[in-house]
Amino acid sequence: MADFEEMWRDLTPVGRSASSGGYFRQPWLSAELELRAWFRSAAADRGLEVEEDPFGNLVAWWGPVAGDGAVLTGSHLDSVLDGGAYDGPLGVVSSFAALDVLRSRGVSPSRRLGIAAFVEEEGSRFGRACLGSRLAVGALSWEEARELTDRDGVRLGDVVEGGTSTLLDGLSTYVELHVEQGRALVDLDAAVGVGSAIWPHGRWRYDVAGRADHAGTTRMEDRADPMLTYAMTALAANKQARLSGQRATFGRIDVRPNGTNAVPSHITAWLDARAESSEALARLTGAIERQARERADRDGTSVEVTRESVSGEVSFDAALRDGLAARLGDVPVLPTQAGHDAGILQDAGIASAMLFVRNPSGVSHSPYESAETADCLAGVAALADALAGLVAP
Amino acid sequence: MADFEEMWRDLTPVGRSASSGGYFRQPWLSAELELRAWFRSAAADRGLEVEEDPFGNLVAWWGPVAGDGAVLTGSHLDSVLDGGAYDGPLGVVSSFAALDVLRSRGVSPSRRLGIAAFVEEEGSRFGRACLGSRLAVGALSWEEARELTDRDGVRLGDVVEGGTSTLLDGLSTYVELHVEQGRALVDLDAAVGVGSAIWPHGRWRYDVAGRADHAGTTRMEDRADPMLTYAMTALAANKQARLSGQRATFGRIDVRPNGTNAVPSHITAWLDARAESSEALARLTGAIERQARERADRDGTSVEVTRESVSGEVSFDAALRDGLAARLGDVPVLPTQAGHDAGILQDAGIASAMLFVRNPSGVSHSPYESAETADCLAGVAALADALAGLVAP
Secondary structure, X not given: OOOHXXXXXXXXXXXXXXXXXXXXXXXXXHHHHHHHHHHHHHHHHOOOEEEEOOOOOEEEEEOOOOOOOEEEEEEEOOOOEEEOOOOOHHHHHHHHHHHHHHHHXXXXXXXXXXXXXXXXXXXXXXXXXXXXXXXXXXXXXXHHHOOOEOOOOOEHHHOOOOOOOOOOOOEEEEEEEEEOOOOHHHHHOOOEEEEEEEOOEEEEEEEEEOEOEEOOOOOHHHOEOHXXXXXXXXXXXXXXXXXXXXXXXEEEEEEEOOOOOXXXXXXXXXXXXXXXXXXXXXXHHHHHHHHHHHHHHHXXXXXXXXXXXXXXXXXXOHHHHHHHHHHOOOOOEEEXXXXXXHHHHHHOOOEEEEEEEOOOOOOOOOOOOOOOHHHHHHHHHHHHHHHHHHHOO | OOXXXXXXXXXXXXXXXXXXXXXXXXXXXXXXXXXXXXXXXXXXXXXXXXXXXXXXXXXXXXXXXXXXXXXXXXXXXXXXXXXXXXXXXXXXXXXXXXXXXXHHOOOOOOOOEEEEEEOOOOOOOOOOOOHHHHHHHOXXXXXXXXXXXXXXXXXXXXXXXXXXXXXXXXXXXXXXXXXXXXXXXXXXXXXXXXEEEEOOEEEEEEEEEOEOEEOOOOOHHHOEOHHHHHHHHHHHHHHHHHHHOOEEEEEEEEEEXXXXXXXXXXXXXXXXXXXXXXXXXXXXXXXXXXXXXHHHHHXXXXXXXXXXXXXXXXXXXXXXXXXXXXXXXXXXXXXXXXXXXXXXXXXXXXXXXXXXXXXXXXOOOOOOOXXXXXXXXXXXXXXXXXXXXXXXX
């Protein structure tokens, strides 16, 4: 059976860009399909049965089938565009490795244990983060989700069958291991930490409409250039977030017609914003929107802001969190600014927890994301301990 | 034989977007190929022989073959992305209609008269404006041009044969009719005007490099976000151009990886700048570049500026210009801020002139570009008069 390092080596080339070294693992495209095949093969090697729901979420099950109180671990396999190797796959690979540890210790689970790979966690293809887990718990309806389209206009409804998921029925607990996406564990000199909460966060789509014009012949004062409104909004977002200690980013933009010698007619851009409380998030996004509208008035353009998805604060299950931290030797407990499937499951009433593995670069959603092998193995050991405490107490 | 209005109706649907009403006629793609076929058919209907050079420039010839001193008219068939119907095709269609007028008057040309369709005038596919005419006069070498690539990575050298053009050998004069791209003729209450000069103008590519990061977990102060540098540069370009009465536009941008929850790693954006003199253009672009570099220092990013193409001021042939204006009844004489093939030919020593047709919207490079039929017919009459004076004086 492949151990952690062998599994990790197997995944390393899948979807990696030769030029940037980053990963392109968008759901239901070739690299991610290869990872899904790998998941099925890792499960088969271990005699685990794989269940797939009508949205493409996968769970490999071990242990008694009957009864409630099942425990789930795992993470996701997809990446952002040009992302790192660890965000997602580290949790899935560590789950298989942790299950191997439990078996090697002769643990006989009294509850069913599953390893999950939730689909489209990043929202990099259909624009909705944690798409698979939201659908699985019913936080997002299939009627709404099936109309989501990717950048090429492909509908989600044409990619997966859809319907109703019973994958998480009878589930009591979820533990997700994830590479840390900041520098807290580096500063605390700890290989592993336990998650306390997820900041409120969301995505807002800005549609700025102006008027296409010739870039040479149209006098500056006769233009209605949406690029100016967008540029001021991107700067305002950064400034507001800096001043308030929160986060705001414009990382994606779509310009029409996007020609060198044409004043654009329309710009669509996406604001990613996160804050320590829902009130702080509302203040932040409100201030950005106000500045965008003021600038639009000056530019003769118009701004439409669409709230695409907003997640409130998630506090992970307190008893589970404190139990894990204690069992793992009083490891640090820390919040995260990133959304995770564990947050969706916690919100849906499934006691959830997260383990974080130190990331020396502190960088994520980037080819520079990293983790030392020793820390990954410490993560596997911690996850195995955590799961042992849950399925064979 | 189809008259002006009939020819115009034939071209109207070709490459038109059902959603925006704008035109997508990029060279050697389906709509432009259809226009080239139309050109050959319009020439055949008139018994004109079409010559195509190894770059894809077309000329339909009428009159005696031997001898120097040939006269050329015409324009181009390609459009910017989501452009208007008139920019380019109006000159080509008017040329065929003007030739019909000369024939109906029984004019027998003493010099050869050609109708040209220069290829990739807009630079919307391979990024070099007036590509076809530059290659035809030798202002751009095939060795350099064949390596140009479009957005999909297709090389120009894989699209056309290339080599040496003899299409313009022995040519003495070029007259290009074009829709006006501003509001001057509207203000002057004139259907037709004569061009005096083309402003110096060019394209500069800005490459801004930063570091990809997670949009949620990376503190604002730890980022190196090229979007901020770009946004400030776009605002600076607009401000500098407004203050100096010149033109500067960022209408095209390419963001990597362009994901909502990722701080970008790299931004490429194109500056289009134009000014009334070469000195004013250098001051303008220098000021923009300085502000970009200052902002990059603050953002922890880096900026590389590549001069992709710059054209100096072009003054059209004075005798030709004054003769045309007088012959057409002292019509207005005005400069243009837009580059044209006529500027390339003038620079190459071929006496060139332009006729402009009033554009009520004043808008160009946009679906809203327009011209009244009566003004178009006035343009045809003016062009016929101008050509009669040249080929049958």
